[in-house]
Amino acid sequence: MKTQQKTTEEDIQKWVMKFALEYCGDCWALCCNGQRFLIGWGSDEKQSSELFSELGIPVYRLEELDEASVKGWIKSDYFSGVVRTKSGEPLKKPAVVEHPNCDYINGKHTKWREGTAFALYVEKFCPAYDEEQNKCKVHDDSRRPTGCKQYPVVYSRENGIIKSQIKTSCPGMRRAEGIEDKFKEDFPDVELSY
Ligand code: SF4
Numbered sequence: 001m002k003t004q005q006k007t008t009e010e011d012i013q014k015w016v017m018k019f020a021l022e023y024c025g026d027c028w029a030l031c032c033n034g035q036r037f038l039i040g041w042g043s044d045e046k047q048s049s050e051l052f053s054e055l056g057i058p059v060y061r062l063e064e065l066d067e068a069s070v071k072g073w074i075k076s077d078y079f080s081g082v083v084r085t086k087s088g089e090p091l092k093k094p095a096v097v098e099h100p101n102c103d104y105i106n107g108k109h110t111k112w113r114e115g116t117a118f119a120l121y122v123e124k125f126c127p128a129y130d131e132e133q134n135k136c137k138v139h140d141d142s143r144r145p146t147g148c149k150q151y152p153v154v155y156s157r158e159n160g161i162i163k164s165q166i167k168t169s170c171p172g173m174r175r176a177e178g179i180e181d182k183f184k185e186d187f188p189d190v191e192l193s194y
């Protein structure tokens, strides 16, 4: 018989708040240094696409794009590859791109699966990042991608089970010795990927 997962999303949120009290202090990164390539959100989070659209960033649906170029870009973990329209035009950055869902395991995009999601197609900084102020311009907007709001521990439910990932781009996480072991100890029933 399958055992029920005891840990809830609220437990993880509380854990992150506790971590923040101890480690965030005068963090220079302010939860986002903007240099994130791996920012994406689910197709059910239309509000995040609308938020970027309001910032003047074009949003491309998969049906408008050359799917092979989109997949090449995703498989490079958003680092390289040129996304093209169906007619072969390269997209200008920044843009929001709809792409086929892909499992993200151990820091790599692995297997295609059903459905689509959205991701930022950017050169370096997220278009919502204010380089002069070193902070996210939309930090208080509830439409920010879920991954941004959860940072630095992101999590989602798959087949009813919470899976989680600790983001080592967070200076506090890097400073906190043994934090991954502590997470595993506190949430032994959550699968942690890297
Ligand atoms: S980046 Fe990490 S250490 Fe900095 S404010 Fe965010 S959670 Fe805290």
Ligand code: SF4
Binding pocket: 031, 032, 033, 034, 036, 039, 126, 127, 128, 129, 130, 135, 136, 137, 138, 139, 144, 145, 148
């Ligand atoms: S929306 Fe804000 S928190 Fe999210 S990646 Fe962009 S600048 Fe960072």
